[in-house]
Amino acid sequence: MTGxxxxxxxxDGAARAGVLQTxxxxxxxxxxxxxxxxxxxxGMTADSVRAxxxxxxxxxxxxxxxxxxxxxxxxxxxxxxxxxxxGPILTDSGGFQIMSLAGLRKLDADGVTFxxxxxxxxxxxxxxxxxxxxxxxxxxxxxxxxxxxxxPATEREAEASMLLSMRWAARSREAFVARDGYHQFGIxxxxxxxxxxxxxxxALLGIGFDGxxxxxxxxxxxxxxxxxxxxASVGLLPADRPRYxxxxxxxxxxxxxxxxxxxxxxxxxxTRAGRTGRAFTSQGVLNLRNASHATDDGALDPACDCPAxxxxxxxxxxxLFRTREMLGPMLLTWHNLRYYRNLMAGLRQAIMLGRAAAxxxxxxxxxxxxxxxxGASIDE
Amino acid sequence: MTGxxxxxxxxDGAARAGVLQTxxxxxxxxxxxxxxxxxxxxGMTADSVRAxxxxxxxxxxxxxxxxxxxxxxxxxxxxxxxxxxxGPILTDSGGFQIMSLAGLRKLDADGVTFxxxxxxxxxxxxxxxxxxxxxxxxxxxxxxxxxxxxxPATEREAEASMLLSMRWAARSREAFVARDGYHQFGIxxxxxxxxxxxxxxxALLGIGFDGxxxxxxxxxxxxxxxxxxxxASVGLLPADRPRYxxxxxxxxxxxxxxxxxxxxxxxxxxTRAGRTGRAFTSQGVLNLRNASHATDDGALDPACDCPAxxxxxxxxxxxLFRTREMLGPMLLTWHNLRYYRNLMAGLRQAIMLGRAAAxxxxxxxxxxxxxxxxGASIDE
Numbered sequence: 001m002t003g004x005x006x007x008x009x010x011x012d013g014a015a016r017a018g019v020l021q022t023x024x025x026x027x028x029x030x031x032x033x034x035x036x037x038x039x040x041x042x043g044m045t046a047d048s049v050r051a052x053x054x055x056x057x058x059x060x061x062x063x064x065x066x067x068x069x070x071x072x073x074x075x076x077x078x079x080x081x082x083x084x085x086x087g088p089i090l091t092d093s094g095g096f097q098i099m100s101l102a103g104l105r106k107l108d109a110d111g112v113t114f115x116x117x118x119x120x121x122x123x124x125x126x127x128x129x130x131x132x133x134x135x136x137x138x139x140x141x142x143x144x145x146x147x148x149x150x151x152p153a154t155e156r157e158a159e160a161s162m163l164l165s166m167r168w169a170a171r172s173r174e175a176f177v178a179r180d181g182y183h184q185f186g187i188x189x190x191x192x193x194x195x196x197x198x199x200x201x202x203a204l205l206g207i208g209f210d211g212x213x214x215x216x217x218x219x220x221x222x223x224x225x226x227x228x229x230x231x232a233s234v235g236l237l238p239a240d241r242p243r244y245x246x247x248x249x250x251x252x253x254x255x256x257x258x259x260x261x262x263x264x265x266x267x268x269x270x271t272r273a274g275r276t277g278r279a280f281t282s283q284g285v286l287n288l289r290n291a292s293h294a295t296d297d298g299a300l301d302p303a304c305d306c307p308a309x310x311x312x313x314x315x316x317x318x319x320l321f322r323t324r325e326m327l328g329p330m331l332l333t334w335h336n337l338r339y340y341r342n343l344m345a346g347l348r349q350a351i352m353l354g355r356a357a358a359x360x361x362x363x364x365x366x367x368x369x370x371x372x373x374x375g376a377s378i379d380e
Numbered sequence: 381m382t383g384x385x386x387x388x389x390x391x392d393g394a395a396r397a398g399v400l401q402t403x404x405x406x407x408x409x410x411x412x413x414x415x416x417x418x419x420x421x422x423g424m425t426a427d428s429v430r431a432x433x434x435x436x437x438x439x440x441x442x443x444x445x446x447x448x449x450x451x452x453x454x455x456x457x458x459x460x461x462x463x464x465x466x467g468p469i470l471t472d473s474g475g476f477q478i479m480s481l482a483g484l485r486k487l488d489a490d491g492v493t494f495x496x497x498x499x500x501x502x503x504x505x506x507x508x509x510x511x512x513x514x515x516x517x518x519x520x521x522x523x524x525x526x527x528x529x530x531x532p533a534t535e536r537e538a539e540a541s542m543l544l545s546m547r548w549a550a551r552s553r554e555a556f557v558a559r560d561g562y563h564q565f566g567i568x569x570x571x572x573x574x575x576x577x578x579x580x581x582x583a584l585l586g587i588g589f590d591g592x593x594x595x596x597x598x599x600x601x602x603x604x605x606x607x608x609x610x611x612a613s614v615g616l617l618p619a620d621r622p623r624y625x626x627x628x629x630x631x632x633x634x635x636x637x638x639x640x641x642x643x644x645x646x647x648x649x650x651t652r653a654g655r656t657g658r659a660f661t662s663q664g665v666l667n668l669r670n671a672s673h674a675t676d677d678g679a680l681d682p683a684c685d686c687p688a689x690x691x692x693x694x695x696x697x698x699x700l701f702r703t704r705e706m707l708g709p710m711l712l713t714w715h716n717l718r719y720y721r722n723l724m725a726g727l728r729q730a731i732m733l734g735r736a737a738a739x740x741x742x743x744x745x746x747x748x749x750x751x752x753x754x755g756a757s758i759d760e
Contacts, residue, residue, distance in 0.1 A: 038699075038703045038705055039696070039699065040700060040705045040706075040707045042705060042706055042707075043706045043707070043710075044707070045687065045707065045710065045711070046691065047687070063703075067699065067702060067703055068674065068695070068698075068699040068702070072674065072675060072695065072699075075675055075677065075695075076675075076677055076693055076695045076696060077677070077693075082692070082693065082695075082696045082699075083692075083696070084687075084691040084692060294448065294452065295452060295455055295456075297455065297456055297457070307425065307427070307464075311426065311464040312462070312463075312464060313456055313457075313462065315448070315452065315455075315456045315462075316419070316456060316462045316463070318448075319418075319419065319447065319448040319452075319462075320420060322447060322448070323418045323443075323447055325418055325420045325422060326420075326422055326423045326706060326709070326710070327420045327422075327423070327424070327425065329706070330423075330425065330706070330710070331425070
C-alpha cells in the first residue's frame, strides 16, 4: 500500500473539499463526472466537454467491450487518445449494466455469462477479465467487479449478493495492475441494510483500495432511503480516501450526498435530460419543449455562462427542439453539464468557507416551483 | 441603381476571384455557403461553423415560414441574432421547396398556395409575401421568388415557367426594401434550353439585380448537361455582379462551375453526406461506416486541419457511426464543411496566381478511385 492519492483540503460538517491526484491530472472534489458511455459524451466534442469545466469523465466497460471491443480501443491508443480526452477517465466494471440484462445473463460464483443486447452474442465477465478490459481501455480509475444488488431485495438476498461482490472485490484487487497515478476503487454493497453495508465496508477495508464507491443506490429506493443509507455507512469509510456515490443523481441528490461526506458522482441525468429538452437552471428545471418558451427572448439561465445561455434566447432553443434539430440536444447537454459543474464548484468553495449548508439552502430556495409547473420530473 | 457591391479581384480564363461587400461583412469568392435549413447548420454550433471558415450561410424561407414563423424570427431579433451568426446570410425564396410539394400546391399567376408538409396547414406565397418574409428573417441576400422549372420539361413548358418567374422577378424587385449592404438576386430559369436562358437573363438584366443566380439546375439533368447550360449562359451575365449556382454540388461540380465563371454555391451535400458517414477528402470520398476503417489508426485526411482529422483516428470515427453516436455526424459535418471551404479558398488563390486549371487538375488527380471502392456515390 502506498500513501493515499487523496487529500482533504477542508471540511464543513461531514462535507469535504479535497484533491484526488491521478496520472492524468488532479481532480478537485466534490466533483461530478459526465457520462461518456460509448467513449463519447453524447452530443459533445471533447473540446466542448472541457469547456464545461469537467475534470473527469466516465465510460462504460459493458458498452465498450461489445463495441468497439477493448482490444480495439487499446489498438487505437486507449480511451484518452481515442476520445482526445487527456484528462482522467473512470470506467465502471460492467456489473451494473449486466445485472440489468434480465434473462440474458447467468451468474455463477466465478463470474457472469451474458448475451449482448446488440446481437445476442455470448460474453463472459469475471473479476480478472473486467480488470483486464479496464486496463486495455486505459482507465485512470478502475472499478472492482460487483453484483449490483437489485431493489427490492430481502436481507438474505442482499447478504448473498454482497458476499459475492466482496469475493469478487478481492479477486479484482489481486488482478489490478498497479501503475503510478492509476487507481482502483472497491464498491460497498449491502442494499438498504445498515449491517450489511457495515460488513461490506469492513471487507473492502481489509482488502484495501485507493477509493471506495457506494453502489446499489438510486435503483428505486427513493432519496430518503438513499440518504438514510448514506447516514449509516459513509462515516465508516476511511477519511483519507475518495468516496464515490455511483449513478447519482439530481442536483438535490448531490447537495444532500456531499453534506453526508461523498466526494464523487456520475449520472446520465444532465446529459439525458438535455437531449430531451430539459434544462437545470438556477431557478429550477425548465422544459424547453413547452410552448411558453416559443416567443421568449430571454436567456435560458441568466446566471449561467454557457453558450446556450449567453448566445441564444429561450425561443431559439424551443425552436430547435420543436424541429428536432441536433443543435438543441447539443446546447442543452452543454448547459446541463455546465450547471452541474458550477453547482459542484460553488459547493466546494462554500465548504472551504464553512458555508456549505447555507450554500445548499440558497440553491434550493432559488428553485422556485418550476419543476411542477414544467411537468419536468427527472426520474432517470 | 447604386454601384455594384461586387468587385472582381482576378480572372483566370472565365474563373473569377472577387469580393462581395455586405452589411454583415465581406465575402471572398468563389465561395461555398453551408446550408442551415431551419436556422441551424445541422450538428454544428455557430462557433463550429465559424471555425470551418464559412463566410456566409444559407437558410430556407419555406422551412422558417412554417417553423418558427417569420414573425417569430423577427421577434427574436432576426436570423443573425437568433442563430448567433453575425455574418452574411442568404435566404432562398421558398420557391424550390414549394415546387417539390407535388399534389400539395396550386400555382396561379399571382402566387402559389400550398399545404405544409408538417401539419397540412394552408399557406400562400406571392413575390411580395416572399420578400416580406425574407425581410423579417433579416436576410443579407434576398432571393426573388421563382418557379423552379422541373426536369424534364418540354421547351414550351420551360418557356411558360420561365416567363412566370420573370414576372415574379419584377414584382420581387419592386417589393424589395433597399438597405445599405443588403442585396437581392434574380434567378435565371429556362431549363436546358439556351434560348430560354438567354431570354431569362435579358429579362432580369432589364429589371436589374445586385446579383444573379442560375436556377433550375442540379435537378436530374446530369453534370454534362449542367455544364453545357453554364457554357451557354454564364457569359451573358454582367461581369460586375456575383453569379450564384443554386443547389450545386459535388467538389467536382464546383471546380467545373468556377471554371465557367460562377462565384457562389450552396448545397446540402457536404452536411448530409457527413451525417451519413461519408467524408470528402484529398484522396476522394470515404465511407466511415465501412469495416475497413474499424482498426485504422490513421487520420481521416492527413491534408486537413479540422478536429475530426487532427484529434481522432478513422477507427474512432467508424466506432461513432457504428454506435450511432451524435459525435460522428458532428465531426464529419465539420470536416466536410472544412473540406469545401479549403477547396474554394485554394481555388481562389490559384485563380489569383493564374493557375486555376492546374489546381483543379491536381485536386481531381488526387481523388484516387476511392469513390468506387467505398461505394459512396453522392447523388443528393
